[in-house]
Amino acid sequence: MAVMAWFKKERKPRTAPRERLEIPADAWEKCESCGHVDIREKFQKALNVCPECNTHKRFSAEEYVELLTDEGSWRELYADLKSGDPLHFEHYADRLIAAQKKTGASDAIYTGIAKLDARPLHLGVMNFRFMGGSMGSVVGEKIARLARRSADKRIPMVIVCTSGGARMQEGALSLMQMAKTSSAISLMKQAAVPYISILTDPTTGGVSASFAMQGDVILAEPGAVIGFAGQRVIKQTIGQDLPEGFQTAEFLLEKGQIDDVVPRASLRETTSRLLQHMRGAKIKTTAPEAAA
Amino acid sequence: MAIAYALDFEKPLAELERQIEELRRIGDERGIDVNGEIGTLEDKLAIRRGEIYRSLTPMQRVQVARHPRRPYTLDYLSSIFTDFIELHGDRLFRDDPAIVGGWARLNRQSVMVIGHQKGRDTKENIKRNFGMAHPEGYRKALRLMQAATRFHAPIITLIDTPGAYPGLGAEERGQSEALARNILEMSALATPIVSVVIGEGGSGGALALGVADRVLMFENSVYSVISPEGCATILWKDATQRERAADALKLTADDLIRLGLVDEIIPEPLGGAHFDPDAAGEFLRAALIKTVNELNKVRPEKLVRRRHDKYAAMGSYADA
Numbered sequence: 377m378a379v380m381a382w383f384k385k386e387r388k389p390r391t392a393p394r395e396r397l398e399i400p401a402d403a404w405e406k407c408e409s410c411g412h413v414d415i416r417e418k419f420q421k422a423l424n425v426c427p428e429c430n431t432h433k434r435f436s437a438e439e440y441v442e443l444l445t446d447e448g449s450w451r452e453l454y455a456d457l458k459s460g461d462p463l464h465f466e467h468y469a470d471r472l473i474a475a476q477k478k479t480g481a482s483d484a485i486y487t488g489i490a491k492l493d494a495r496p497l498h499l500g501v502m503n504f505r506f507m508g509g510s511m512g513s514v515v516g517e518k519i520a521r522l523a524r525r526s527a528d529k530r531i532p533m534v535i536v537c538t539s540g541g542a543r544m545q546e547g548a549l550s551l552m553q554m555a556k557t558s559s560a561i562s563l564m565k566q567a568a569v570p571y572i573s574i575l576t577d578p579t580t581g582g583v584s585a586s587f588a589m590q591g592d593v594i595l596a597e598p599g600a601v602i603g604f605a606g607q608r609v610i611k612q613t614i615g616q617d618l619p620e621g622f623q624t625a626e627f628l629l630e631k632g633q634i635d636d637v638v639p640r641a642s643l644r645e646t647t648s649r650l651l652q653h654m655r656g657a658k659i660k661t662t663a664p665e666a667a668a
Numbered sequence: 669m670a671i672a673y674a675l676d677f678e679k680p681l682a683e684l685e686r687q688i689e690e691l692r693r694i695g696d697e698r699g700i701d702v703n704g705e706i707g708t709l710e711d712k713l714a715i716r717r718g719e720i721y722r723s724l725t726p727m728q729r730v731q732v733a734r735h736p737r738r739p740y741t742l743d744y745l746s747s748i749f750t751d752f753i754e755l756h757g758d759r760l761f762r763d764d765p766a767i768v769g770g771w772a773r774l775n776r777q778s779v780m781v782i783g784h785q786k787g788r789d790t791k792e793n794i795k796r797n798f799g800m801a802h803p804e805g806y807r808k809a810l811r812l813m814q815a816a817t818r819f820h821a822p823i824i825t826l827i828d829t830p831g832a833y834p835g836l837g838a839e840e841r842g843q844s845e846a847l848a849r850n851i852l853e854m855s856a857l858a859t860p861i862v863s864v865v866i867g868e869g870g871s872g873g874a875l876a877l878g879v880a881d882r883v884l885m886f887e888n889s890v891y892s893v894i895s896p897e898g899c900a901t902i903l904w905k906d907a908t909q910r911e912r913a914a915d916a917l918k919l920t921a922d923d924l925i926r927l928g929l930v931d932e933i934i935p936e937p938l939g940g941a942h943f944d945p946d947a948a949g950e951f952l953r954a955a956l957i958k959t960v961n962e963l964n965k966v967r968p969e970k971l972v973r974r975r976h977d978k979y980a981a982m983g984s985y986a987d988a
Contacts (some may be wrong), residue, residue, distance in 0.1 A: 423974075462927065463918045476982060502737040513983035520980055544902065545916045548929050551893040552982040555879045558848065559855035566856070582893070584833075585872040589848035604843040604872070605834030609898075613834050613887035613972045623839060633842045 401434045407431055424537050424625035432577065432597050432640055437486055437503035440536045440576075444499060444644055445490035452488040454521055457514045459483055459546075468545035475506045483514040484539070487522045489531070494647045495655075498526050500535040502583075509539035511583050512546040514552025516643020519587055523560035528565040536574045537588040540606075555588035561590050570654035572647055575602050575625065575634065591652050595643070597668045602634070675731050677720060677938060684713040699776075717939045724888070726923075727914035732888040732897060733867045734830075737942040739949065741783030741826045742798075744866070747946065748953040749774055757808060760818055761841065764805030765835070766797045767877075769812045774824070775957050779815035782809045782877060783826030783866070790864055799868075800833035803846035806876050810850050813857055820861040822960050825877040830895065832873030847876040854879035855979060858972055860963035862932065862956060865889040865921075866941075882928070882959050884919040886948070887936040892919035929982060936969075 405416040412428035417586050419426070423443065424433045435443075441450055449617035461469045463654035476482060490497050495571040498524055502509045519535065526533040542550040573585075573591030585604050589595075596602060611618060621627050625637045638646050673682035690717045695702035724732065732738070745752045749772035756763040769782035784801065785792030805838075815843035816823045832843055851872075854861060870892030885891060894902075898909035899917060903909075926931040934955045941948035963971065 456988040460984045460986055463916065465916050477893050492707055513985045517985055535825065544894055544899055544917075544976075546984070547916075547927070548891055549925055549927055549982065549984055551875055551891075552849075552929055552979065554849055554872060554875055555855065556979045556982050558852040559976050560877070562852050562856045563976065565852075582872055583835050584844040585847035585876075586851060587848070589842075589845045590852055602844075604832065604847065607838065610836065610839070611835045614836060618761045618836070622836070631840050631842070633845060 377430060407433070420629050422522075424427050425617075425640055427550050429516070430598065430639070432599055434504065434577070436505070437481070437501045437536075437641065438453045439500065440501045441486060441488070441490075443640070444501075444534065444536070444647060445492060445497070446494065449491035450499075451490065452486060453525075454487050454518045455482060457482065457517055459512050459514045462543075462549055463545065463547050463593040471507065471545070479503060479506045481506055483518075484509045484511070485515045486541075487518040492644070492651070494536075495648075495651065497651070498522050498533040498651070500533070502536060502538045504538040504540075504578075508544035509537075509583070510541060511539060511553050511557075512543035512550045513553060515543075515558045516550075519557045520560040523557065523587075525566050525572070526569050526571070527560075527563040528618065530567065530569050531572040532572070532654070533564065534572045534574065534647060535587060535591075536576060537583055538576045539577045539579060539581065539583035539588075541583055551582065554620060557587045561599055562589055565592075566658070571652055572650060574638075574643065574647070576600050580604065592654065595636055595638045596628065596634050597640055597643075597645065598625060598637055600625045602628050670944075672812070675728070676727050677724075677731075681713060681714055681720065684709060684716060688713070702982060707788055713937075717739045717837075717943075721938050721940060725911070725914070726890075726917075726920055727896060727911045729888050729920050730868075730890050730910075730914055733890045735942045736788070737938060738867055739945045740788075741781075741785050741866070743945060744783075744826060744949055744952060745772060745781060745928075747949040748956075749779075752781070755812060758804040758811060760807060761804045762798075764797075764802050765795050766799055766801040767773070767805035767809050769809060771821075774953070774960065777960065778819075779822045779824050780812055781824045784829040784874075784877065784958065785789065786828060786896045787866075797833060799829045799872060800831060801829065802833050802838045803841045803843050806846040806850050809877055810853055810972070811862075813854065817857045817859040820859060822862065822963065823857070823880075824864045824960070825861070825880065825958060827863060827865045827869050827874045827878050827889075827891075828867035829870045829873045830868055830955065831870035838967075847872045850876040851879055853972055855975060857916055858968035860960060860966075861975075862959050862972060863957070863970060864952065865891050865930075866952070869919075870895065879975075880980070881963050881971055881978075884930045884934055884955055884959070885924060885930050886934050886941060886952075887921055888940050891920045891924050892984055893919050927984075933936060 390652035405419045406413045407426040410429035485502045487500045524588045575596040581600045628634045752772040754770040768785045772781045784799045786799035787796040803903040863878040865885040896914040897907045897911035898907035920934045935943035937947040
């Protein structure tokens with residue numbers, strides 16, 4: 377008894393309770409990478425990049441649309457396209473409905489027309505939360521339409537990529553979306569209309585092996601995992617661990633596979649400047665300045 | 669002519685074959701005429717073979733497509749083409765033996781033939797990497813396709829791969845980029861392109877040789893976005909559920925025709941292409957000659973336009 381009494385006497389609150397109570401628990405956010413804890417608002421202001429270690433956490437598709445377009449200029453195109461279930465693949469129809477409910481989106485990409493620094497832009501933003509950003513017929517069709525529209529109307533295209541690859545539940549139809557998107561992008565190349573692809577975490581499989589790697593300029597966010605094969609498959613195939621940093625944006629930059637690694641905070645400006653250059657190059661060759 | 673029946677569902681055939689051999693041996697040893705009995709058994713064997721091969725399940729077709737004795741690209745190059753000159757290397761890194769290609773003649777016309785190449789035995793499979801190409805293989809293929817276009821020759825590609833190789837070097841050297849480039853460039857090459865899935869059409873690694881004016885599939889070949897084993901592992905964490913995955917993926921030639929993704933099925937001799945490679949070769953040759961002749965009549969610009977339109981139409985979606 378005496379010991380307990382003594383123990384009780386010693387027990388004091390270590391922090392001032394008033395201070396703790398003022399900020400609700402959900403106002404805090406922790407960086408999974410470095411453990412840094414900060415006010416959520418600070419993460420948000422930094423575009424969901426950790427202010428301490430610069431880790432680029434996932435950014436939603438809606439946020440990328442906002443980041444890369446002039447305010448109020450975004451108009452979605454092809455929003456009504458919906459996936460069928462051509463193979464009657466088990467649970468696919470249910471999974472589609474669940475993904476639509478979860479994301480409020482019709483499929484794994486938004487496509488639309490907008491302005492970036494007052495210039496027209498076709499923008500596609502993939503949505504990883506919708507079945508891992510997988511490419512089925514709808515993703516393929518939307519990108520192909522957007523690319524064709526770009527070639528026809530001479531409007532540059534930017535695609536923000538994030539995807540685990542082709543959508544298995546659509547079988548070979550999803551595989552053929554690689555050919556469909558590529559064929560449409562080749563029309564843009566012939567028309568010399570610029571296409572910038574922005575690779576975000578993760579971009580793999582059938583998406584990386586088609587339109588993601590076909591940009592006139594290919595940019596990637598810091599730390600994004602980009603590759604053809606998944607890391608588990610590679611590990612299984614070669615029977616050894618992968619070197620550190622393998623398949624990251626920085627790794628691809630070093631190996632000459634992408635044009636640059638660009639922090640999220642600079643994406644908008646870099647994209648805009650690149651488009652100005654590519655547009656400018658075209659103007660010089662087709663429309664020489666009229667003599668005054 | 670003892671055929672090695674390598675597949676589990678061919679066991680009844682192996683058993684009949686064994687009985688025939690046994691009978692023949694006894695006949696020889698004892699000097700008895702067993703021709704009548706052998707004839708009966710051989711008829712039975714043919715009927716059984718027919719029954720089995722006319723009702724293959726999707727997974728059984730996958731097994732036939734992967735059969736270790738199935739004819740490969742180089743087999744067809746020596747059996748139905750003439751004057752083949754193999755061309756090597758991507759001019760950047762190395763020659764990838766998992767893809768072979770070069771000039772050849774099809775019925776006197778010069779064509780560029782490019783195909784995946786598997787190995788027949790362990791040693792050759794190590795060299796050929798089981799038909800799984802690295803980026804340099806796809807880059808070699810593109811180089812040859814561009815040469816063909818320059819010299820107005822039709823391109824014939826033979827597809828037979830488990831997939832593009834998933835390894836360290838392949839990733840470092842840009843597997844994604846190599847596949848993406850081939851797929852994009854093939855959609856716009858101004859020369860006839862005919863692709864034939866002769867065995868395994870494994871995902872992006874197959875498609876990177878497979879964007880064509882006409883895509884043909886052998887009766888027992890398969891074409892899929894992922895292997896049945898891979899699909900089963902992802903969906904059910906269990907590679908042994910491959911039968912279920914093979915059914916679900918709709919990867920047979922019939923399925924692909926129904927989905928509007930390939931144009932024609934090339935028949936195989938009963939018992940599969942490996943049972944009678946010469947007959948399979950003849951079917952392939954006839955289909956190629958007919959298809960190339962048809963495409964030769966179309967102006968290259970029109971071919972390209974049609975090719976773009978054809979791929980633009982692939983997909984299944986609702987447009988509300």
